[in-house]
Amino acid sequence: MKKYKIGLVLLLSLPILSWIWIASLAILSLNIVQKREILVSHFSNRSERSAGKKGIDRTAVSRRVTIAGFAGISLAPLISLRANTHRQLSDKTVLKDISPYAGEQFVDGSIWRCDTIQNHLIKMAKAPPATLFIKSEIDPDQVWVRQYSGGVRPEWFGDIGLSLEQDTAALQAAFNIGGAVRLSKKTYMFEPGIDRGLISNNQIIGVGKETIIKLGFSKPPSTNTIQQVLRPKNYQNVENLLIADICIDGNMTQIDWSGVKGDGNAFGIGLWGTQNVTIRDVLVRNCWTDGIYIAYSHSTRPNRRNSSDIQFAGNIQIEDCGRQGMSIISAESLYCPAISIKGILRTSPKAAIDIEPNNRAPDKVADIYFGEIKSENTGAGFIIAGVSAPESIHIDRLICKDVRSTYGLAIGSARDVFIGHVVLEKTGGGNYPVVRISDYQNIYIGHCDTIVRESAKPGVLWSFEVDGTRFHHKNKDLQVDILNLNGSQAGGLRTEANTSSSFGSVTTSNINRADYALGHAAILDGRVFIQSFETKDQSHRKALDILSSSVSIKHAKLRSGKSGLNIDFNNHRPQLNQIELDNSSFSY
Numbered sequence: 001m002k003k004y005k006i007g008l009v010l011l012l013s014l015p016i017l018s019w020i021w022i023a024s025l026a027i028l029s030l031n032i033v034q035k036r037e038i039l040v041s042h043f044s045n046r047s048e049r050s051a052g053k054k055g056i057d058r059t060a061v062s063r064r065v066t067i068a069g070f071a072g073i074s075l076a077p078l079i080s081l082r083a084n085t086h087r088q089l090s091d092k093t094v095l096k097d098i099s100p101y102a103g104e105q106f107v108d109g110s111i112w113r114c115d116t117i118q119n120h121l122i123k124m125a126k127a128p129p130a131t132l133f134i135k136s137e138i139d140p141d142q143v144w145v146r147q148y149s150g151g152v153r154p155e156w157f158g159d160i161g162l163s164l165e166q167d168t169a170a171l172q173a174a175f176n177i178g179g180a181v182r183l184s185k186k187t188y189m190f191e192p193g194i195d196r197g198l199i200s201n202n203q204i205i206g207v208g209k210e211t212i213i214k215l216g217f218s219k220p221p222s223t224n225t226i227q228q229v230l231r232p233k234n235y236q237n238v239e240n241l242l243i244a245d246i247c248i249d250g251n252m253t254q255i256d257w258s259g260v261k262g263d264g265n266a267f268g269i270g271l272w273g274t275q276n277v278t279i280r281d282v283l284v285r286n287c288w289t290d291g292i293y294i295a296y297s298h299s300t301r302p303n304r305r306n307s308s309d310i311q312f313a314g315n316i317q318i319e320d321c322g323r324q325g326m327s328i329i330s331a332e333s334l335y336c337p338a339i340s341i342k343g344i345l346r347t348s349p350k351a352a353i354d355i356e357p358n359n360r361a362p363d364k365v366a367d368i369y370f371g372e373i374k375s376e377n378t379g380a381g382f383i384i385a386g387v388s389a390p391e392s393i394h395i396d397r398l399i400c401k402d403v404r405s406t407y408g409l410a411i412g413s414a415r416d417v418f419i420g421h422v423v424l425e426k427t428g429g430g431n432y433p434v435v436r437i438s439d440y441q442n443i444y445i446g447h448c449d450t451i452v453r454e455s456a457k458p459g460v461l462w463s464f465e466v467d468g469t470r471f472h473h474k475n476k477d478l479q480v481d482i483l484n485l486n487g488s489q490a491g492g493l494r495t496e497a498n499t500s501s502s503f504g505s506v507t508t509s510n511i512n513r514a515d516y517a518l519g520h521a522a523i524l525d526g527r528v529f530i531q532s533f534e535t536k537d538q539s540h541r542k543a544l545d546i547l548s549s550s551v552s553i554k555h556a557k558l559r560s561g562k563s564g565l566n567i568d569f570n571n572h573r574p575q576l577n578q579i580e581l582d583n584s585s586f587s588y
Helices: 002-051 058-083 164-177
Strands: 111-116 120-124 130-135 143-148 179-182 187-190 202-205 213-216 240-247 269-272 277-287 290-295 307-319 324-328 331-344 351-355 367-376 380-384 393-405 409-429 436-450 464-467 476-486 493-496 500-507 514-520 528-535 542-546 551-559 565-569 577-580 584-587
Touching: 002 307, 111 393, 120 277, 164 187, 179 436, 187 290, 187 380, 202 351, 290 331, 331 351, 351 367, 367 380, 380 393, 380 436, 464 476, 500 514, 514 528, 542 551
Parallel strands: 179 202, 187 213, 202 240, 213 240, 240 277, 269 290, 277 307, 290 324, 307 331, 324 351, 331 367, 351 380, 367 393, 380 409, 393 409, 409 436, 436 464, 436 476, 464 493, 476 500, 493 514, 500 528, 514 542, 528 551, 542 565, 551 577, 565 584
Antiparallel strands: 111 120, 120 130, 130 143
C-alpha cells in the first residue's frame, strides 16, 4: 500500500513539476529577450547611422523567435501526451483496433495485454478495478470497455448453455485473462484441447455444487485426445491456482469412450508440475479415469518439476470415477484435512487413493498429510506402492467400507508412514489380504480394525499380512499397537520372511475355514514381537502356526481350534512367556 501511495503522489506531481519547469524556461526566455533587445538596439542604431537606411525591427523578430521557441517548449509535453493517448484510455473509450495498445506500459505499472485469439484487450492493473475491452454485442467491428473488480465472468464473452462450442470459447476466454474467474449457478460445458485449459495464476470460483464444469466432446475422443476437464494449459508449470466451490463432472456415462485404448487420461483435475494449489469445497464425479491426478510436469515440457504445496480445504468429494479416486504420482507437501471417496469400480486398481510414483528419477512423493480419509464401494482402499519409495506419509484416520476387489490397505516400498486409526469394514472380494505390508521401513499403525465381508468369494487370504519374501533385506521397524482381526478364510495375522515387526494387542475372531489365527515363517533373521495375542472364538483350525524361533509372544490367551490343536511350533522354539490354554493341547 505504501508503494501505491508513493507512486500516486509522484504521478499527481508530474504535471506540477512540468509547469514549474515551463515557467522557469519562460522567465529565462524573458531575460534573454530583454538582454537581446539592448544588444539589438545598440547594433541596429550603429548600422542605421552608418548605412543611412531605415533599420529592420530586429527586436520584433527576436521576440517572435523567442515566443515560438517558448511555445514549442511549453507544448512539448502535450504533444507527447497526444502521441501516446492510448496509454490513458478511460472507462468510456470505444476502440475499433486494439492491436496498437498491446504491451504498452502505464505510469502506474499496469500494462495492456492483448489476447489476439479472442481479440480482447485487458488492462492488467496492479489492483482492481481493472479495465477490460471486449467485443461489442452490437457492432462486431468495435470493442467496448467494462470496469470490473472481483473477477471475470464467462458470460461476458458469450451466452452459456447454447452449445458446447460457445460454452468452451466463453469459459476459455475468461481463463485466458488470468486472475479470478467467477462462475454462476449453472452448467458450463467444456471441451479440452491443446489451446484450452488452465493458465498460470488462475482462480476458478463457483457458488457451490450447482456450479458445474462438465466435460464434452464434439466427436468421440481417441487415445491421444486430451480428455482432462481442468489442467495446466499445454501441461506447463502453473503456480498460484485456486479451485473452489464447484463441481467437476467427467460425464463418463454420456460419452463414447470406445476409441480410447487403455486407461485414458480423463481426469477431473490434472496437476502437472503445479505449485501452490488450493482446492476447496470441490466435488469431482463421473470421470472415466481418475478424479484428481497429481504428477510431475509432462514429459514433453521443458524445465520439468514436481507438483508441490497442494492444499485441500473444506468438503472434498470424489464420486463414481473409473480408475482411481485420487492418484498421487509425484507430489511434495500435500495437506488434506478430510476427503470422501466412493464408487471407484471401472478398471484396476480402482483405489480410493493410490500413492504410486513411477519408476522415473524425477517422480517423488514426500510430506503427505491426510486428516481423515473415508471411502466406500471401491475396488481397493488406500494403496502406497511404487519403486521410487514414497516417504513421510501421515494419516490420522482411514475408514474404508465395502472394498470389493483387492486390498483395504496396502503399503509397499514405503518408509516413514504413520496411520493413527484404521477401520476396514466389509472388505474382501478376491484372493488378497485385507491389509498387506511389504518392503517397508519405519511404519506405525496405532489402531487397526478389519471386518471381512461375509459374502467375500473367493475368500480373503489373510486379514493382516506382513510379507517380506520379495524385499526382505529392506524390511524393518513395523509397529502396530492394537490389531483386531474379524473374518478371514485363510488366516488372521501372517508374518513372513524378514518381517522385523512389533505388535501390542492382537485379537482374532471369525477366522472361518482358516488354517491359523497367527502364523509366522522367518526365512532369515526377522524378528516378530507380540505383547498380547488372543483368539476370541474357536473359528480357527489352529491358533498358532510357528515355523521359526524368531517370534516372541509375551502373553497368549488361546481358545481351542476346530482341529483341537492350538499351537504348532513345527519343531521350533519361539519365546512364549505366558500362555493361557482353553482345553487344548499343543505341540512343542
